[in-house]
Amino acid sequence: MKTAIIGYGKMGREIEQILRERGHEVALIIDIDNRADLDAAHLEGIDVALEFTTPATAYENLHSCIEHKVPVVSGTxxxxxRFEELKNYCIEQQGALFYASNYSLGVNLLFRLNRRLAELVERSGANYRVEIEEVHHTQKKDAPSGTAITLAEGIIESLSSKKQWVNFAPIFDVSAYDEKPRHELTDEDLIIRSVREGATPGIHEVRYESEDDELILRHTIKNRRTLALGAVIAAEFLCGKQGIYSMDDLLQ
Ligand SMILES: NC(=O)c1ccc[n+]([C@@H]2O[C@H](COP(=O)([O-])OP(=O)(O)OC[C@H]3O[C@@H](n4cnc5c(N)ncnc54)[C@H](O)[C@@H]3O)[C@@H](O)[C@H]2O)c1
Structure with missing residues (x-):
């Protein structure tokens, strides 16, 4: 495949290495200094682009790829x-978009276990308090993590006692993202605790606790390579296709 990398940070660099190892061509690398090069001329002949940038820039980058008929894999x-808006634009343009909040196989297995566990807890009628905790490196610009949001949505779908998630991000720079409106916590709120420390690539934990016991689902990413490999496999899957895809499509 002839590829473009948009965002040459920690993920972009890992992706480049894996693309080359798997015999793909990296024909274009876009970062903040040359972002104006994300245009028709530079995207000409690109089979697929991989976009890992920032919350503030992803939408425009993905929009440009779709506009110029380049299938794009995003992990930002x-x-x-703005996902619905982009999805509609992609459908209208007959483009191709692959999105996953987490490209690790293990995390995607965790998503399934998480949904199943919430269903079982609901059916059992057991009285558990449930919380999510995510731990990431201090440079992560958003909170809660996209993975924690997917976990929360999976729980809210099945557990009738939970209606929405609220984020506790005590040591986070709130200027970098839109904070959720604060309100008095109720039992209907599913708490997501965000911790930012060291160089941790990503830990996610779903914890059910009662007076008598504790049940924990936990996933720890050991390195970014697993995430980058998942994104490259998604790019290979998306190449030549049209439509909107997720890890569920890939895993099937
Ligand atoms: N889905 C996943 O599996 C997954 C995994 C890891 C990280 N992420 C997410 O991917 C994103 C990037 O992560 P990272 O660790 O590589 O961050 P990073 O900060 O190391 O890299 C981001 C890069 O984007 C560049 N950039 C900023 N604005 C740009 C623009 N307009 N055009 C092109 N490049 C631009 C920055 O200069 C930087 O080099 C984050 O949102 C992170 O949460 C997702």
Whole structure:
């Protein structure tokens, strides 16, 4: 495949290495200094683009790829309030978009276990308090993580006692993202605790606790390579296709 990398940060660099190892051509690399090059001329002949930038820039980048008929794989988190808008644009343009809040196979297995566990807890009628905790490196620009939001949505779908999630991000720079409106916590709120420390690539934990016991689903990413590999496999899957895809499509 002839590829473009949009966002040459931690993920972009890992992706480049894996693309080359798997015999793909990296024909274009876009970062903040040359972002104006994301145009028809530079995208000409690109089979697929991989976009890992920032919450503030993802939408425009993805829009440009779709506009110029380049299938695009995105992993940028923190911009999904505009996902529906982009999805509609992609359908209208007959473009191709692959999005996952997390490209790790293990995390996608966790998503399924999480939904199943919430269903089982609901059916059992057990009285558990449920919370999510996510831990990431201090440079992460959004909170909660996209993965934690997907976990929360999976729980809210099945657990009738929970209606919405609220984020606790005590040591986070709130200027970098839109904070959720604060309100008095009720039992209907599913708490997501965000912790930012060290260089941690990503830990997610779903914890059910009662007076008598504790049940924990936990996933720890050991390195970014697994995420980058998942994104490259998604790009190989998307190449030549049309439509909107997710990890569920890939895993099937
Ligand atoms: N879905 C996943 O599996 C997954 C995995 C890891 C990270 N992420 C997400 O991917 C994004 C990037 O993560 P990272 O760790 O590589 O961050 P990073 O900060 O290391 O890299 C981001 C890069 O984007 C560049 N950039 C900023 N504005 C740009 C623009 N307009 N055009 C092109 N490039 C631009 C920055 O200069 C930087 O080099 C984050 O949102 C992160 O949460 C997702």
């Amino acid at each position: 988190t923190g911009w999904l309030d």
